[in-house]
Amino acid sequence: MADTEEPQFNTLAERIAALNKQKNFNGSDAPRKKPPPPAPPIRSTNGSTPSHHQVNPTVPPRPNRNNPPPLPRRDTQSSTASGGDGAHQPNGSRQAPPPLPSRISSSASPSPAQVPRRASTQSGLLTARRNSASSEISQHSTLSSVSIGHASSASSYGSNGGAGRKMAPAFDPSSLPPLPPTRRELEAKAKEAAAAEAVEKDARAKEYAAKQAAKPKTPQPSATLAIPSRPTLPPRLPSRPAKSPNPPVPATTRTESEEDTKPAPRKLPPIRGFSSGQSTTDRPPIPTRPSASANDDAPPPIPVASRPSAAQIDAASSRTAEPPKPLNDCWVCRDWSAADGVAAQFPRQSLPRNDPVGHLARGLCDPFPSYTDKARAIFTWFHHNIFYDTVAFFGNNVRHMSVEETIFSGKAVCQGYAETYKAIANRAGLECVVVGGHGKGFGHTPLKKGERPPPPKPDGHAWNAVRIDGGVWKLLDACWGAGHICGANNLYKQEFSPKEFTSSNESFGLRHFPSNPSYQYRSDGRVVSWEEYYRGRVDGEPPVFYTNGHQEGIAEESVEPKEADIAIYSSQVVRFQFSKICEHWTSEKDGLGKPPLLLLSIHGVDGRKDEMVPIETNGYWHWIDVNARDLGAPGQSVQVAMLTSIDGQDGRGVTAKEFLAKKGRVGMAWAYILKWNLV
Numbered sequence: 001m002a003d004t005e006e007p008q009f010n011t012l013a014e015r016i017a018a019l020n021k022q023k024n025f026n027g028s029d030a031p032r033k034k035p036p037p038p039a040p041p042i043r044s045t046n047g048s049t050p051s052h053h054q055v056n057p058t059v060p061p062r063p064n065r066n067n068p069p070p071l072p073r074r075d076t077q078s079s080t081a082s083g084g085d086g087a088h089q090p091n092g093s094r095q096a097p098p099p100l101p102s103r104i105s106s107s108a109s110p111s112p113a114q115v116p117r118r119a120s121t122q123s124g125l126l127t128a129r130r131n132s133a134s135s136e137i138s139q140h141s142t143l144s145s146v147s148i149g150h151a152s153s154a155s156s157y158g159s160n161g162g163a164g165r166k167m168a169p170a171f172d173p174s175s176l177p178p179l180p181p182t183r184r185e186l187e188a189k190a191k192e193a194a195a196a197e198a199v200e201k202d203a204r205a206k207e208y209a210a211k212q213a214a215k216p217k218t219p220q221p222s223a224t225l226a227i228p229s230r231p232t233l234p235p236r237l238p239s240r241p242a243k244s245p246n247p248p249v250p251a252t253t254r255t256e257s258e259e260d261t262k263p264a265p266r267k268l269p270p271i272r273g274f275s276s277g278q279s280t281t282d283r284p285p286i287p288t289r290p291s292a293s294a295n296d297d298a299p300p301p302i303p304v305a306s307r308p309s310a311a312q313i314d315a316a317s318s319r320t321a322e323p324p325k326p327l328n329d330c331w332v333c334r335d336w337s338a339a340d341g342v343a344a345q346f347p348r349q350s351l352p353r354n355d356p357v358g359h360l361a362r363g364l365c366d367p368f369p370s371y372t373d374k375a376r377a378i379f380t381w382f383h384h385n386i387f388y389d390t391v392a393f394f395g396n397n398v399r400h401m402s403v404e405e406t407i408f409s410g411k412a413v414c415q416g417y418a419e420t421y422k423a424i425a426n427r428a429g430l431e432c433v434v435v436g437g438h439g440k441g442f443g444h445t446p447l448k449k450g451e452r453p454p455p456p457k458p459d460g461h462a463w464n465a466v467r468i469d470g471g472v473w474k475l476l477d478a479c480w481g482a483g484h485i486c487g488a489n490n491l492y493k494q495e496f497s498p499k500e501f502t503s504s505n506e507s508f509g510l511r512h513f514p515s516n517p518s519y520q521y522r523s524d525g526r527v528v529s530w531e532e533y534y535r536g537r538v539d540g541e542p543p544v545f546y547t548n549g550h551q552e553g554i555a556e557e558s559v560e561p562k563e564a565d566i567a568i569y570s571s572q573v574v575r576f577q578f579s580k581i582c583e584h585w586t587s588e589k590d591g592l593g594k595p596p597l598l599l600l601s602i603h604g605v606d607g608r609k610d611e612m613v614p615i616e617t618n619g620y621w622h623w624i625d626v627n628a629r630d631l632g633a634p635g636q637s638v639q640v641a642m643l644t645s646i647d648g649q650d651g652r653g654v655t656a657k658e659f660l661a662k663k664g665r666v667g668m669a670w671a672y673i674l675k676w677n678l679v
Contacts, residue, residue, distance in 0.1 A: 008100060022097055208298040331502040332553075332582035333589070336380075339373045343380035348407055356407045361427035371430060372468040375476070378424050379501045383482040386412055386420070388492045390485065414439075417479040418462040431467040435475070437514035438533075439463075442485045449540035449565075456530040458515040465519055473521045475508045476501045484547075499550055499581070507557060510536070538562040544675040552642065553590065554673065555581045565679045566638065568628045576600060576615070576640070577623035578674070586619075587652075594653035596642040599670065600624050603632030612663070612670075614656035615640070636678045641670040 009015040181189075308316075346363050348356075364381060365374040389411040392398045398413055403423045406416045418434045425432035439461030447453065463477040481500035483493050500508075505521045513533045514520060520527060536542060537557065541564040545556050558579040566574060587595045598615040615624045631638050643651035643659065647666035662668075 018097055205298050212301065330582055330584060333584040334502075336373075336376055336498070339368065339376040340380045342367055343377045344384055346381060346385075348385040348410055351407065353408075356404060357423050357427050360407075360424050364424070365428035365430075370469055371466075372474075374428055374430060375425065375466045375468055375474065376501060378421055378428075379476055379478055379481060380496075381424075382417060382421065382478040383494070383496045386410055386417060386478075386482060387494065388479065388483060388485065389413055389416075390490060390492045394490055412479075414479040415462045417482070418464050421464050421478045425464075425466055433465050433519075434462055435465050435512075435514045435516070435519045436462045437512060437516075437519075439477075439480075439513075440511040441480065442487070446541040447535060447539075449563075453531045453534035458513050458530065461512070463512060465521060473505075475505050475512065475519075475521060477508075477512065495547070497550065509533070510557065540564065546671075546673055546675075548642065548671050549673040551592070552587065552596065552673065553580045553582070553585045554578050559674060561676065564675075564677050566628065566631065566676050568631055568634060568678050570628050572628050573625050574628050574631065575623060575625050576638075577621060578640075579621050580619075583620050592652075593650075596644070596652050597654050597656060597659055598622055598673070599641050599643060599659075600626065601639045601641055602626060602630060603636050603638075605629050607633030607636050612641070614659060632678050634679050638676045638678060639672045640674040641672050643668065643670050645669040 009018065342364060346360060352359055360378075360381070364377040368374050368377065386406065387410055389398070392411075393413055401409070401412070401416060403420050406412045406420045412420065415434075415436075422432045422434050437458040441461065463475065463479070465473050465475050468474045477500040481497045483495050484497070485491070486493050505523065509520055509522065509528060510533075513528070513530065517527045522528070542562060543559060543564045545559065549556065555578065558577075560575065560577050587593060598617070599612040600615055601610070601612055603610050613624060613626070615622050617623075643654055645651045646654055646659070646662060646668050651669070
């Protein structure tokens with residue numbers, strides 16, 4: 001049976017036709033040999049899924065054999081229906097089937113080895129229940145003796161399209177990689193490492209301190225090392241017991257064995273270089289540093305040689321920092337010609353209409369690097385361009401104007417001066433504020449002797465405070481510096497008063513009291529009260545001080561007697577004295593020429609003889625002593641005058657001797673500076 005060759009058919013119709021010709025479907029034939037069992041079908045994942053077949057490898061040609069035996073009867077559900085015409089011949093008239101065509105071999109090479117089938121895909125039993133589209137029919141119909149023992153020509157595919165079913169390996173949790181540590185675990189490990197490192201460092205520091213304490217201290221080198229005149233003797237050895245088994249050996253002697261064991265010194269060639277062959281002086285030995293272990297991370301010990309003593313620390317802590325001093329302490333002697341010259345070059349009529357403040361700030365302040373010169377240039381510009389609005393002031397019609405309106409109108413009162421100054425200074429980069437308060441200007445009446453000051457009312461006036469070189473705050477009054485009001489006709493006189501800029505803050509405070517006490521800016525830090533300010537330097541009225549005194553550089557606060565009233569019946573000698581505003585000030589430096597001769601105008605005993613007495617001077621101080629009875633009678637006045645002309649010529653530079661020689665012979669003229677009243 002195994003030697004017979006199974007006929008090959010290309011289509012199912014050809015096979016059915018061959019079976020019909022054999023007519024062995026329903027005939028009762030003699031019992032035949034039982035055919036070999038068919039191969040078990042290939043199990044698929046889904047019974048309804050059709051199997052995909054692959055082409056068998058090429059088989060070499062086989063020799064022709066006798067006709068194959070008749071096929072066994074097969075029972076099928078649709079055997080008659082599957083036939084082409086359904087006709088059957090009788091059993092006795094069956095003819096032999098026609099010979100089958102030989103299989104055409106594509107190659108003469110032997111068939112490849114069979115692929116072993118997986119045990120999991122084989123099944124020894126057929127499916128008990130046959131489905132309508134079961135593949136077992138095709139298995140029965142295609143099974144033959146030739147196919148048994150050869151590789152299957154078809155392979156079953158699962159629903160996923162893969163050849164055969166492949167099971168996943170068994171799950172083993174131990175084969176999974178370890179998870180990375182969480183942030184909480186990392187932070188905990190970092191904290192533990194930091195704590196361990198801190199403990200280790202602490203232990204090292206303690207160990208190092210113990211080592212340093214156990215080591216002997218090395219002597220500190222002295223500031224000056226004296227070279228000994230002769231070598232010092234070796235230290236004396238300690239005494240030993242009298243009865244010793246071994247006699248003591250001197251320190252300078254050595255045994256022969258020691259000399260033999262000591263290696264000979266290495267002989268080096270002589271060094272030839274600078275200062276070769278000259279005798280060299282022995283340098284003082286350098287003290288050795290305590291050696292530290294290689295694994296010691298502790299810092300080296302702090303040197304104690306440079307440690308300051310307690311007295312030095314106390315002296316340094318008690319030392320106070322001195323305040324910064326200006327480049328030139330004396331503002332009176334300072335040359336302001338550059339700043340004053342620039343201030344005269346910007347008349348208000350030539351200013352642009354869009355930004356007059358910025359134009360003035362750049363033009364007045366950019367040429368000077370000094371804050372003081374910038375402040376001076378702005379101060380002087382008001383003298384040339386802004387007039388006091390006497391019409392609005394005396395007409396009680398003062399209204400607030402903007403900075404631009406003040407600049408272009410050329411008229412303002414004290415508040416307008418201060419606000420305009422602040423605007424220009426701030427635009428130029430200066431720190432400047434407006435200070436409001438009370439001023440002893442036009443209309444102020446001094447207190448009588450014994451009169452109490454009025455209640456505090458610091459208002460009615462305004463000025464400025466500007467920060468200059470050295471970070472110092474300077475008080476100034478641009479309104480009073482530009483000019484003043486004449487008391488006789490209430491007219492404004494455009495007269496420059498530089499003392500409103502150059503005077504110290506203490507002198508400035510004699511006539512200005514701010515509503516905010518912190519704006520006094522005194523160098524001594526003291527705060528003056530309202531009562532002290534209003535009362536002034538004396539209890540009563542001070543002497544009259546004319547404008548000529550300021551022009552001649554006389555300091556108003558230096559005038560004595562300080563009170564305006566002088567008692568003539570006191571039988572005392574009255575000293576009249578005053579000084580210059582600065583010991584460096586001279587009329588020549590100020591452009592006035594030679595200094596004038598100052599005279600004291602008195603009226604004699606009982607006022608019966610008028611006389612002009614020259615006042616002595618040393619260039620800085622002026623003084624004269626006169627008996628009180630010689631001053632005059634009660635109701636009269638004593639005045640200080642300066643000689644303006646003599647014999648039709650300028651009176652400056654005339655000496656006292658020349659004045660006395662021409663007294664009563666030539667015409668003379670003078671101007672008054674100070675005035676006292678006789679009582």
